[in-house]
Amino acid sequence: MLIGNKINLKIMEKKDMPLVKDWVNNIDFIGDFEPITQETLTEIEKQYESLTEGQWFFIEKKDGTKIGYVAHYLTGSKQTEIGYALHPNERSKGHGTEAIQILLDYLFLSKSIKRIQAKINPNNIGSQRVLEKAGFVKEGILRKSFYSRGEWRDTAIFSVLREEWKEPKILTKANI
Numbered sequence: 001m002l003i004g005n006k007i008n009l010k011i012m013e014k015k016d017m018p019l020v021k022d023w024v025n026n027i028d029f030i031g032d033f034e035p036i037t038q039e040t041l042t043e044i045e046k047q048y049e050s051l052t053e054g055q056w057f058f059i060e061k062k063d064g065t066k067i068g069y070v071a072h073y074l075t076g077s078k079q080t081e082i083g084y085a086l087h088p089n090e091r092s093k094g095h096g097t098e099a100i101q102i103l104l105d106y107l108f109l110s111k112s113i114k115r116i117q118a119k120i121n122p123n124n125i126g127s128q129r130v131l132e133k134a135g136f137v138k139e140g141i142l143r144k145s146f147y148s149r150g151e152w153r154d155t156a157i158f159s160v161l162r163e164e165w166k167e168p169k170i171l172t173k174a175n176i
């Protein structure tokens with residue numbers, strides 16, 4: 001468990017995949033910007049099992065309630081990338097920002113990586129703000145790079161370098 005101030009990150013197990021399936025198949029949960037998908041439990045379990053250099057974490061409140069997820073994984077070009085989503089009732093309470101800060105602390109403390117990236121829909125202002133608050137900067141736009149909800153859409157790419165992160169913000173000596 002990665003211990004934060006108001007939330008913790010708990011590594012997911014295969015037995016947790018039914019809850020993940022319910023979340024990712026729920027349009028309210030994925031929000032207004034992510035592509036719509038409908039996936040079976042078997043498909044989600046396969047994705048979980050094929051993660052060789054990545055991890056999925058629940059975002060949990062201090063009472064253990066599961067309120068969302070953050071994940072890191074390697075892209076096809078071997079870039080460390082993150083993804084995240086919170087239950088609609090738990091948004092705009094600072095939990096997204098804290099979850100990303102914990103994940104960055106964990107990744108930079110545990111792996112010798114130089115750079116972490118995130119790709120978002122440029123209209124997703126909430127997602128842009130949490131990245132900026134965690135120290136990411138916008139690198140640019142990949143024009144018409146993914147098909148979602150009936151249209152080819154742009155992707156905004158953000159990154160944070162180890163030297164910009166500098167030091168742990170949440171996983172300090174008190175809780176690791």
Ligand SMILES: CC(C)(COP(=O)(O)OP(=O)(O)OC[C@H]1O[C@@H](n2cnc3c(N)ncnc32)[C@H](O)[C@@H]1OP(=O)(O)O)[C@@H](O)C(=O)NCCC(=O)NCCS
Pocket residue numbers: 029030031032033034084085086087090091092093094095096097098119120121124125126127129130133
């Ligand atoms: C994107 C998401 C993770 C943000 O997490 P969150 O916990 O709601 O964000 P926070 O409470 O930490 O807010 C961080 C900042 O973003 C701002 N913000 C959050 N949601 C916003 C929105 N919808 N519109 C504008 N600003 C928003 C907050 O005001 C805050 O800014 P401030 O500190 O300057 O006031 C969450 O809204 C979510 O799960 N959305 C649906 C799924 C999704 O889009 N995932 C990302 C895919 S790339």
